[in-house]
Amino acid sequence: MKLIVGNKAYSSWSMRGWLACKQSGLGFEEMTVPLYDEKWEEMREGNEFAASSGKVPVLWVDDDTVIWDSLAIIDWLADKVGRDRFWPKDESARGMARSMAAEMHSSFANLRRELPMNVRKIFKPKLLDDSVKADIGRILQIWAQARARYGGENPFLFGDFSAVDIMYAPVCTRFVTWSVPIPPFAQAYVQAILAHPWVRQWVEAAQDEPWVIEQYEAEEAM
Numbered sequence: 176m177k178l179i180v181g182n183k184a185y186s187s188w189s190m191r192g193w194l195a196c197k198q199s200g201l202g203f204e205e206m207t208v209p210l211y212d213e214k215w216e217e218m219r220e221g222n223e224f225a226a227s228s229g230k231v232p233v234l235w236v237d238d239d240t241v242i243w244d245s246l247a248i249i250d251w252l253a254d255k256v257g258r259d260r261f262w263p264k265d266e267s268a269r270g271m272a273r274s275m276a277a278e279m280h281s282s283f284a285n286l287r288r289e290l291p292m293n294v295r296k297i298f299k300p301k302l303l304d305d306s307v308k309a310d311i312g313r314i315l316q317i318w319a320q321a322r323a324r325y326g327g328e329n330p331f332l333f334g335d336f337s338a339v340d341i342m343y344a345p346v347c348t349r350f351v352t353w354s355v356p357i358p359p360f361a362q363a364y365v366q367a368i369l370a371h372p373w374v375r376q377w378v379e380a381a382q383d384e385p386w387v388i389e390q391y392e393a394e395e396a397m
Contacts, residue, residue, distance in 0.1 A: 176196070177235045178196050178233070180207055189231050191248075195341055226243050234251070286346070290353045293352050
């Protein structure tokens with residue numbers, strides 16, 4: 176398999192696709208296409224990006240099988256290696272986990288816009304508008320529900336590291352980057368995500384990337 180991703184420093188959806196491939200246990204080749212550099216438009220018009228209309232991540236399995244979109248990559252890999260590797264075994268927990276993953280996939284646009292991902296920076300707290308506060312409040316609410324009902328003694332949302340943690344991992348990095356004040360239970364979860372070896376690997380690799388997107392480098396980003 177070959178996974179095409181954008182910059183590790185900035186691309187939250189690429190991070191999700193990459194973590195999904197790691198979670199699958201399958202071997203894969205990684206290809207990074209720097210976002211918005213001088214070759215970006217040329218690269219995204221190539222055949223490798225045709226299926227996704229120029230978006231990352233893209234997972235090529237063979238010449239005929241291509242999966243784009245992070246949640247689709249999770250689902251395809253879960254079908255390939257077994258859904259229990261990605262989702263809780265308990266039926267009720269699995270239903271909640273899938274709903275939370277889908278909500279992350281389709282919602283929280285205000286947070287994504289105002290607090291862009293940059294795993295190489297930690298900014299001072301900024302004044303958040305009500306729409307961003309509402310997104311953060313909703314995320315904390317469903318995190319608390321998952322932890323209370325299904326977290327158990329393990330540190331992740333449903334106990335073991337799973338697809339829903341993959342979907343929310345970039346949110347954890349955003350909370351750190353933008354110094355978002357969160358309650359102790361959420362702080363413990365964020366620290367558990369950041370300590371996960373695959374997340375550490377992604378963040379450490381981002382530090383060595385030569386590419387810089389200036390609009391994401393200022394405290395007043397976006």
